[in-house]
Amino acid sequence: MLCGWVWTCGKGKAMFHQSSRQCERLLRRLYSSSGSPLRVCVVGSGPAGFYTAHQLLKKHPNTCVDILERLPVPFGLVRFGVAPDHPEVKNCINQFTSLAQSGKCRFLGNVRVGEDVSVTTLRSLYHAVVLAYGAEGDRELGIPGEDLPGVHSARAFVGWYNGLPSCRHLSPDLSGDTAIVCGHGNVALDVARMLLTPVDILKSTDICEHALDALAESKIRRVHLIGRRGPLQVAFTIKELREMTRLPNCQTTFDPRDFDPIRDQIQDLPRPRKRLTELMMKTAEEGSVAHGDRGVSHSDDGREWRLHFLKSPVEVMDSGCGIVGGVRVELNILEGNGDSTRAVATGNYEEVECNLVLRSIGYKALPLEGGVPVDPSTGYIPNHRGRVDNGLYCSGWVKTGPVGVIVTTMENAFETAATILEDYENGMLQVTEDTDLTGKLRDVCPPVLFSDWERIDERERRDGDRVGKPREKITSLQTMLDIAHT
Ligand SMILES: Cc1cc2nc3c(=O)[nH]c(=O)nc-3n(C[C@H](O)[C@H](O)[C@H](O)COP(=O)(O)OP(=O)(O)OC[C@H]3O[C@@H](n4cnc5c(N)ncnc54)[C@H](O)[C@@H]3O)c2cc1C
Ligand SMILES: NC(=O)c1ccc[n+]([C@@H]2O[C@H](COP(=O)([O-])OP(=O)(O)OC[C@H]3O[C@@H](n4cnc5c(N)ncnc54)[C@H](OP(=O)(O)O)[C@@H]3O)[C@@H](O)[C@H]2O)c1
Incomplete structure (x- = not known):
């Protein structure tokens, strides 16, 4: 379409009749x-x-x-x-x-x-x-008891061990032996891994000092990961699952019966989902063979983690002392196929005891x-x-x-x-x-400016070097600004 206007180009005095877009x-x-x-x-x-x-x-x-x-x-x-x-x-x-x-x-x-x-x-x-x-922001479960002491979002917990200034004072209570992580995504596996990894491994990473100290004193030995749908719907990926199954001195405790309803669907799955599901099934089987007790097993100091399927948290229970004591879950069945598979509540409930709840159901x-x-x-x-x-x-x-x-x-x-x-x-x-x-x-x-950040970076690396870490992160905004603006 001709735009109808004529533009005289100063360079070549050329006349153009063009569509308005071209002009x-x-x-x-x-x-x-x-x-x-x-x-x-x-x-x-x-x-x-x-x-x-x-x-x-x-x-x-x-x-x-x-x-x-x-x-x-x-x-x-x-x-x-x-x-x-x-x-x-x-x-x-x-x-x-x-x-x-x-x-x-x-x-x-x-x-x-x-x-x-x-x-x-x-x-x-x-x-x-x-x-x-x-x-x-954090997605919330919207259930009673979610604001009890001892319930944190995974976002805040991650920010705590990674030195996010707004989360540095979180101080999660790690004095009990059991944690529940709600959600079956990669963030859920990250926080579970941080709770169960020996501090000797973590101490050479850039984890913050306050978190390392708290984890060294942690009494958490058992982590339950609770998901509302089934094994075919987990949102985590194979590399992260494999890492969890290989955690030193920590048992993976899967129940092989959880996989019975999906055994005949494995062959038709897309390759990444198939490999992931096969790894979960293999882990479940090997756990039960090794310990002769259908997936229930223990490490030297009792560290273990477990996946729970088809369970929706419906209440965080009070221990009786005004802090978290467990999570009440409703058992689900699945309806629909493929991406539209959804959890449907059955009206049957279970209670899982714990001392810490990390809600890992997504950011917002x-x-x-x-x-x-x-x-x-x-x-x-x-x-x-x-x-x-x-x-x-x-x-x-x-x-x-x-x-x-x-x-x-x-x-x-x-x-x-x-x-x-x-x-x-x-x-x-x-x-x-x-x-x-x-x-x-x-x-x-x-x-x-970036050159100011480079001064902060240099200081963090120097502080880390003293204790054999890549860096010791500064977690105070004021200290960051003081270094930046000197
Ligand atoms: C716990 C966790 C672990 C992860 N691990 C991995 C992993 O191992 N491998 C991987 O590939 N991916 C990982 N991811 C995913 C990856 O981090 C994201 O894909 C990516 O960071 C998203 O980038 P973004 O820039 O959109 O957001 P962000 O990385 O969140 O960046 C947003 C930035 O905006 C700034 N900001 C916010 N508000 C304002 C404002 N008002 N004014 C100015 N600035 C503002 C924030 O401070 C932040 O710096 C992980 C995610 C999470 C949550
Ligand atoms: N190592 C890595 O590569 C790495 C590490 C961390 C994060 N990431 C990426 O960062 C992104 C965010 O990860 P994420 O773990 O926060 O989110 P995600 O992958 O979306 O997982 C969220 C989990 O929460 C569950 N959930 C959501 N709402 C719920 C509710 N109301 N009740 C119960 N469960 C609920 C989801 O179940 P449903 O499926 O049933 O909704 C799912 O299992 C992902 O893409 C992830 O891969 C990557």
């Missing part, structure tokens, strides 16, 4: 090649933030990216989520560091978007604002103050390929909900970057105020 694209190319960069602000410095920045700079080198981070330290869940005994997963930090040192991507820590600066202000200063602030994206609403039914910001609105985008867990590993987050960040560049090429993105953000921030929240 805009040409104008945009001319504008960008003239030296004015595409300006992008990314909110959040986790994998989604860094991978979005990386892809934008790769595909459109004339881009300047500012990554704003609430905390004085970067990398989101790579620092505060990934388990301390999985250091190889954190290698992506090297790539993020190169990017932040490239001069094209500025890290501005200690900036809480929604409080220190509004999304509206950011939208006036940048062609594109990308919300990549993750999913920092929260709306930013004065920002964009999160859809409560899906748990993420409504978007199309990362586009929320003209000039506003989202990436990572706030775009998809709290699912997926770092590689999946990377892929979804790349999709958002492609959408931004498409919109830019189509002339849809404008800057209305030509000011540098740091001028506006200086008096509100002096930003922590």
Whole structure:
């Protein structure tokens, strides 16, 4: 379609009759090649933030990216989520560091978007604002007793052992012998593994000192993982399961009878699910053969873990002293097939005693103050390929909900970057105020630059070195800021 307007190009005095889209694209190319960069602000410095920045700079080198981070330290869940005994997963930090040192991507820590600066202000200063602030809330069970002392979200427990400043004072009570973890995902396996791994192994990881001390004194010997559906619906993956089954001095106690109803379905499963199920079944069988007692067995100091299927927590029970004493579960049957298989309550109940409950049923994206609403039914910001609105985008867990590993987050960040560049090429993105953000921030929240973070990093590595750890994380915001701003 001809747009009807004639554009005289200053360079060649050429006359173009183009579709309006093509004209805009040409104008945009001319504008960008003239030296004015595409300006992008990314909110959040986790994998989604860094991978979005990386892809934008790769595909459109004339881009300047500012990554704003609430905390004085970067990398989101790579620092505060990934388990301390999985250091190889954190290698992506090297790539993020190169990017932040490239001069094209500025890290501005200690900036809480929604409080220190509004999304509206950011939208006036940048062609594109990308919300990549993750999913920092907890899903709740919504059952009586859930707020009793001794019940914590897995998110808080993970934050505690990983040094998240807001969780450093959690002090979970580890003086009893039994913990219940609700949920059958990888986070559930992470927290169970932290409770059962010998501290001699943990002490050479970057686990925080306060957590290591508490785990060294821990009396927890038994961890029950309770799932509402069956073995074919577990959300954890084979590598993490295998790790659990190989925990030193710890028995895996599966009941082979749990697998009887699914034996004839194994052959038709997709390969990853088939291998995972076969490993669970093999573990159940070998446990019962080795101990002659259908899966019930014990290690030297009684450490064991067990999977419970088809059980929905319906009440956290009081021990009688105002603290958790157990969990009452309702037994389920399954209805439906494939992804739509759901748990249906039977009206029969069981009680499992415990001294600690960790609720690991998923994270939840929260709306930013004065920002964009999160859809409560899906748990993420409504978007199309990362586009929320003209000039506003989202990436990572706030775009998809709290699912997926770092590689999946990377892929979804790349999709958002492609959408931004498409919109830019189509002339849809404008800057209305030509000011540098740091001028506006200086008096509100002096930003922590990447070079400031490098001072914190250096201090953490030095402190870790003294005790044979890769780093000893600083957990106080004030100490981080003091080091950053000296
Ligand atoms: C416990 C746990 C363990 C995991 N282990 C693994 C693993 O071993 N391997 C693997 O591949 N994946 C793992 N994952 C998944 C992986 O961590 C996620 O896929 C990934 O971190 C999601 O990236 P994100 O950038 O969307 O969110 P996040 O990593 O959460 O980053 C969001 C960032 O936004 C910042 N932010 C929040 N609010 C604001 C605000 N208002 N202003 C400015 N900044 C803000 C946060 O501080 C944070 O730095 C794990 C996840 C969890 C929860
Ligand atoms: N090592 C790793 O690679 C690693 C480590 C940690 C996390 N991660 C990734 O991070 C993401 C988040 O992990 P996650 O474990 O938090 O979430 P998840 O994988 O979504 O697992 C959540 C679990 O909670 C259960 N659940 C949800 N609502 C429930 C309710 N109301 N009552 C009872 N059970 C309920 C789910 O059961 P249903 O299936 O029945 O809903 C599921 O078993 C995942 O993609 C995970 O793979 C990866």
